[in-house]
Amino acid sequence: MRDAYQSDLRHLVEDLAEISEMVHAALTDASTALLDGDLGLAERVIAADSHIDERQVQLDEKIVELLARQSPVASDLRLMVAGLRMSSTLERMGDLAAHIAIVARRRHPEIAVPSQHTEDFRRFAELALASIKDATSVIRNNDLALAAQVEKRDDEIDDLQSDVYRAIAREDSFTTAQIVDLTLLARFYERLGDHAVSLVRRVGFLVTGDSIDSRVALTDVDDF
């Protein structure tokens, strides 16, 4: 009985790591669809978002059932509460990947990102994907050394967002529709970076027991 419970807890962690992998795959494809203007790939990312949603709902049901059945205390309870929060965060990250694909689809056959900014958005994707990959390892192996990388990359993403907003403010050849798209796209990647930080902070909170604030400071659209 106790063994089954321990196995349930391990499964909870593994479920979170697997959903994080699904988000990584979705963002990989969404970013490719965006930069290549690949309509079919964009459509697949948008359709596949419901799989992430289903996994989240299943995981939440599993956690609520565990809470009811086991009446956990202390670290097990904290793990379950963190699991509920992290599954929400991952579900939202899946939505953001789908939003990127939606912009790609909306602009097809044009490519939403003008060629001057291809490298910026390649970099957004690279940073966000590396952070999601690290977050997956942090979730699965409690490898908090990687958490610092995720925090550092989030600062880079914030700086890149400011740079992109400043650059498009200097540009006069873009249509308004292009500016709207670039603004939203930069915001989506920036939020993905924030969410990755939130994930690794939650794990840090579980491992160290400190009440680390898992929310991300209110600076993300502050000064560009």
Add this chain to the structure above:
Amino acid sequence: MRDAYQSDLRHLVEDLAEISEMVHAALTDASTALLDGDLGLAERVIAADSHIDERQVQLDEKIVELLARQSPVASDLRLMVAGLRMSSTLERMGDLAAHIAIVARRRHPEIAVPSQHTEDFRRFAELALASIKDATSVIRNNDLALAAQVEKRDDEIDDLQSDVYRAIAREDSFTTAQIVDLTLLARFYERLGDHAVSLVRRVGFLVTGDSIDSRVALTDVDDF
């Protein structure tokens, strides 16, 4: 002992309603600061966001303590899990109000919203504020009749966002910085509408016991 527990549960609901009122006040002031270009008011909204954050952290601690102490099952457990989720949603709504104030501050002494769009953003604020007010009543009194209004208003906000994006795409007198701001501002109000829907759906889930999907469909930036 049992009475104290029932009182704790009532307090949980009241805490959520009070945080929702704080969000309403923050958005009222943020919207005024935005449309009047009131720097002092914008600063106060930004500074006050930490109070909402503190209330959320306190509420979460209270819920985790209740989970540990009472080992609730059935509807009490569902209430606590919903409370954790709703407190996250409210905290995020506070952030969005602060983000609106940050845009107002960034553009001061200019007003971020060009006069052609004053009415649109007055309407965004009106819709979002009415939904937060209704959500507060739904939380406090389980008044699900109001929930339908919140859903309806969310559709109106989505339509308004599409209209604004289309209108700015036709406009050629705006600077790029203005377009970036308008894009983000419309997005912030639109997300506030989504979050209000999420709040009332969670209450609906508690009251009816149905597994209503509290997430909002993936359509919000789809077709403008």
